[in-house]
Amino acid sequence: MSDAPIQTVPLATELGLKVWHTTSWPSHISGMILKNKDKGGTSGYAIFVNGTHHVNRRRFTTAHEIAHFVLHENMIGDGITDDALYRSKLTGGIEAQANRYAAGILMPITLINQALSEGINTIEALAERFQVSKSSMSIRMGVPYE
Ligand SMILES: [Zn+2]
Numbered sequence: 001m002s003d004a005p006i007q008t009v010p011l012a013t014e015l016g017l018k019v020w021h022t023t024s025w026p027s028h029i030s031g032m033i034l035k036n037k038d039k040g041g042t043s044g045y046a047i048f049v050n051g052t053h054h055v056n057r058r059r060f061t062t063a064h065e066i067a068h069f070v071l072h073e074n075m076i077g078d079g080i081t082d083d084a085l086y087r088s089k090l091t092g093g094i095e096a097q098a099n100r101y102a103a104g105i106l107m108p109i110t111l112i113n114q115a116l117s118e119g120i121n122t123i124e125a126l127a128e129r130f131q132v133s134k135s136s137m138s139i140r141m142g143v144p145y146e
Helices: 008-014 055-076 092-106 109-117 123-130 134-141
Strands: 018-022 029-035 045-050 079-083
Touching: 008 018, 008 055, 008 092, 029 055, 045 055, 055 079, 055 092, 092 134, 109 123, 123 134
Parallel strands: 018 045
Antiparallel strands: 029 045, 029 079
């Protein structure tokens, strides 16, 4: 098991996905996964991430697109685009599943427990350790976030 923060691009690479950052998109697009002969990895798929977003958000987007590949390869066809709220042509239930899987990639429970045992036990400190947003960490820990 890797240490926190989990590195999303090497994980994608291991799965045969190539990750690209795009700086020409409007901020309401988070990312996409596309079948692309030239830009794709050994799986044939490429992940494109909005490079203008904050690094924590880019990491979540990469993990979210990895989730679509792992869980939904049979549904994504030639590709899908996720907006800022991680909505796409797939159903809300499928998107929620991708979000949960992405949270599991970025915040594995074993590493959370390890951090807690080291005394890292606030949402802020955990979010910093795992390089995720405070809202992502709050959801993962099941505590309200305001
Ligand atoms: Zn999605």
